[in-house]
Amino acid sequence: MANFQTKLGMDALELARQLKAKFGDLISEPAEFRGEITLLVADSERIGEICAFAKKELGFDFLVDISSVDNYGEDPRFTVIYHLYGYGHLCYLRLKTNVSEEQGELPSVTQVWRTADWHEREIYDMMGIRFRGHPDLRRILMWEGYPHFPLRKDFPLAGKVSEMPEVAFTEPAPLAGGPFVTIAGGKDTLSREPRVRIPETDALETNARLERRRDIKEAHGQAYGPGPIEPRKQRG
Amino acid sequence: MADVQEIEFKEAAARGIETTRTLATNSPGEELQELKGEKLVLNMGPSHPSTHGVLRIILELDGEIITKATPDIGFLHRGDEKIAENMTYTQFIPYTDRLDYIAPLANNVAYALVVEKLLGIDKQLPPRCQFIRVICCELARISSHLLGIGALAIDMGGVTVFLHTFTEREKIYNLIEALTGARFTTTYTRIGGLARDLPPGWVERCRQFLDEVLINIDETETLLTRNRIFVDRTQGVGVIPKEVAIDYGLSGPNLRGSGLEHDLRKSQPYLVYDQMEFDVPVGTAGDAYDRYLLRIEEMRQSVRILRQCLDKLPGGPVNVADMKIVLPPKDQVLTRMEELIHHFINVTQGVNAPAGEVYFGHENPKGELGFYINSKGGGTPHRLKIRAPSFVNLSILPWLLPGHMISDVVAILGSFDFVMGECDR
Numbered sequence: 001m002a003n004f005q006t007k008l009g010m011d012a013l014e015l016a017r018q019l020k021a022k023f024g025d026l027i028s029e030p031a032e033f034r035g036e037i038t039l040l041v042a043d044s045e046r047i048g049e050i051c052a053f054a055k056k057e058l059g060f061d062f063l064v065d066i067s068s069v070d071n072y073g074e075d076p077r078f079t080v081i082y083h084l085y086g087y088g089h090l091c092y093l094r095l096k097t098n099v100s101e102e103q104g105e106l107p108s109v110t111q112v113w114r115t116a117d118w119h120e121r122e123i124y125d126m127m128g129i130r131f132r133g134h135p136d137l138r139r140i141l142m143w144e145g146y147p148h149f150p151l152r153k154d155f156p157l158a159g160k161v162s163e164m165p166e167v168a169f170t171e172p173a174p175l176a177g178g179p180f181v182t183i184a185g186g187k188d189t190l191s192r193e194p195r196v197r198i199p200e201t202d203a204l205e206t207n208a209r210l211e212r213r214r215d216i217k218e219a220h221g222q223a224y225g226p227g228p229i230e231p232r233k234q235r236g
Numbered sequence: 237m238a239d240v241q242e243i244e245f246k247e248a249a250a251r252g253i254e255t256t257r258t259l260a261t262n263s264p265g266e267e268l269q270e271l272k273g274e275k276l277v278l279n280m281g282p283s284h285p286s287t288h289g290v291l292r293i294i295l296e297l298d299g300e301i302i303t304k305a306t307p308d309i310g311f312l313h314r315g316d317e318k319i320a321e322n323m324t325y326t327q328f329i330p331y332t333d334r335l336d337y338i339a340p341l342a343n344n345v346a347y348a349l350v351v352e353k354l355l356g357i358d359k360q361l362p363p364r365c366q367f368i369r370v371i372c373c374e375l376a377r378i379s380s381h382l383l384g385i386g387a388l389a390i391d392m393g394g395v396t397v398f399l400h401t402f403t404e405r406e407k408i409y410n411l412i413e414a415l416t417g418a419r420f421t422t423t424y425t426r427i428g429g430l431a432r433d434l435p436p437g438w439v440e441r442c443r444q445f446l447d448e449v450l451i452n453i454d455e456t457e458t459l460l461t462r463n464r465i466f467v468d469r470t471q472g473v474g475v476i477p478k479e480v481a482i483d484y485g486l487s488g489p490n491l492r493g494s495g496l497e498h499d500l501r502k503s504q505p506y507l508v509y510d511q512m513e514f515d516v517p518v519g520t521a522g523d524a525y526d527r528y529l530l531r532i533e534e535m536r537q538s539v540r541i542l543r544q545c546l547d548k549l550p551g552g553p554v555n556v557a558d559m560k561i562v563l564p565p566k567d568q569v570l571t572r573m574e575e576l577i578h579h580f581i582n583v584t585q586g587v588n589a590p591a592g593e594v595y596f597g598h599e600n601p602k603g604e605l606g607f608y609i610n611s612k613g614g615g616t617p618h619r620l621k622i623r624a625p626s627f628v629n630l631s632i633l634p635w636l637l638p639g640h641m642i643s644d645v646v647a648i649l650g651s652f653d654f655v656m657g658e659c660d661r
Contacts, residue, residue, distance in 0.1 A: 034592070064595075067623075094593075140309060
């Protein structure tokens with residue numbers, strides 16, 4: 001078994017310096033925190049070019065993750081973060097770039113790593129940042145047509161009211177219009193399905209339940225359960 | 237005794253070549269798109285048994301051959317990342333149970349490690365804590381792989397295997413219950429340590445389990461590895477070449493099955509993995525059969541690691557001795573002023589993390605589970621991003637599925653061993 005520790009004599013800091021040497025002022029000085037190297041890319045429009053260089057020349061063949069941060073109240077508002085890793089040298093590198101709210105867009109890196117596809121869709125879905133040149137920029141976790149971007153800081157934790165699609169699909173689904181599928185705007189299951197509970201009997205049941213509850217309340221002084229436990233009588 | 241039937245095994249190279257696909261062919265479905273005639277659209281999931289949860293795949297079929305596959309995810313989206321921004325670091329630990337709910341202990345450990353990295357105490361953990369955490373991770377790996385293999389088999393009709401591996405998982409759940417008090421939702425780690433030490437007699441029970449699970453793994457192999465039907469349905473199915481696997485960011489057994497020797501336990505050693513002796517199995521053909529074999533071998537290696545851990549298990553405390561991070565003992569909280577204050581601050585405000593950002597990748601049973609924390613200081617993360625291995629692993633499906641038969645889909649999905657709780661977060 002090969003030793004994983006062989007590192008081609010490289011470390012993340014050296015790789016970061018090489019990237020800086022190539023792009024100059026476009027990239028900030030490497031910042032180190034807890035042994036991780038972070039580079040800030042000044043112009044988000046050139047992120048694709050930098051990533052392509054990092055992959056081809058510096059051996060960062062694995063895009064671990066893309067995440068986004070909402071710095072609400074600051075300008076520029078969004079930060080997009082790329083975590084790179086190289087299987088040759090086993091080093092992590094973090095690239096960050098800022099995107100303002102008005103701009104709200106940066107080039108896609110799907111041409112460099114295909115795994116970026118779903119990561120970018122997720123960022124678009126959650127944060128509302130668009131990626132130019134993405135082959136299929138749709139929502140991924142929320143449904144098509146959802147109006148909000150839930151990971152933004154001005155979106156409340158409790159959520160916002162939004163209209164659910166009438167059926168779970170936005171495009172005509174297979175078997176749509178068939179006998180077993182509810183059609184948007186068509187009859188609902190209640191009227192289509194004869195065995196389903198009828199509202200009138202439901203009302204009768206509900207009334208009976210209310211009646212029982214009232215009886216219990218009269219007998220025990222409260223609606224639920226048999227009331228407070230009375231102290232046990234001493235047996236003679 | 238019946239004669240042992242000879243089974244023809246294809247050479248690894250031949251399996252790979254049969255479906256020659258490289259990165260250059262942009263989408264293998266492209267030539268299939270040209271096919272004339274009416275296409276059938278089949279809606280697989282979200283409640284199809286082989287989708288292991290709520291994955292929906294929209295398949296376009298030409299006869300029985302898939303020409304286009306569009307995965308649709310998000311049915312289990314709960315907004316874990318949003319929730320994390322609104323609570324202290326410790327409060328989020330129970331939510332990590334619900335990511336990869338087949339291996340909650342491994343998620344607990346991964347999350348505790350990333351917060352400890354942010355606090356700068358990940359190298360100062362007491363040795364006993366580190367050993368117990370490794371034990372947790374490896375038990376979780378065995379549990380997850382047993383389910384993965386059982387589910388792969390039952391998807392292809394092998395009900396016996398499923399019941400067989402579940403018998404063994406039940407024993408793991410008993411061990412986990414004795415250890416954490418819960419079977420599924422363990423919430424075992426704390427920032428800077430563990431919820432509690434090992435209970436008395438647990439080590440012996442664990443040793444006994446390790447002896448039993450090895451027998452079970454051998455029996456599972458006799459049921460599957462040379463089983464004619466299983467071999468025919470998995471060999472040469474779902475072949476992923478190495479460069480494609482890297483390009484799509486696969487990790488864990490799915491990446492190693494394609495022949496890349498990479499394991500975060502070896503390449504970025506954390507806890508006490510650098511003191512452990514174990515091998516990292518690697519596949520050759522990158523097909524579903526290889527991924528199955530790899531999981532079998534990984535379980536054996538996990539047993540090796542577990543035995544070493546139990547042998548070397550040191551004594552001492554399981555928590556760091558910093559009351560600003562770990563809750564002080566309860567009897568002292570009730571009698572001493574300073575401990576009471578620490579307890580109060582820890583519970584109400586959380587640990588005081590510095591501003592900064594960290595990423596930590598953990599070798600989970602399913603692949604690289606990464607947490608990225610962006611902290612502006614204080615007890616709550618400003619942003620917590622979960623890099624879920626299942627999410628990334630599934631993104632290869634639109635590339636992988638076209639060209640396969642519809643019955644191959646269940647074999648491929650089974651061999652991927654994904655969990656939607658983690659994928660949708």
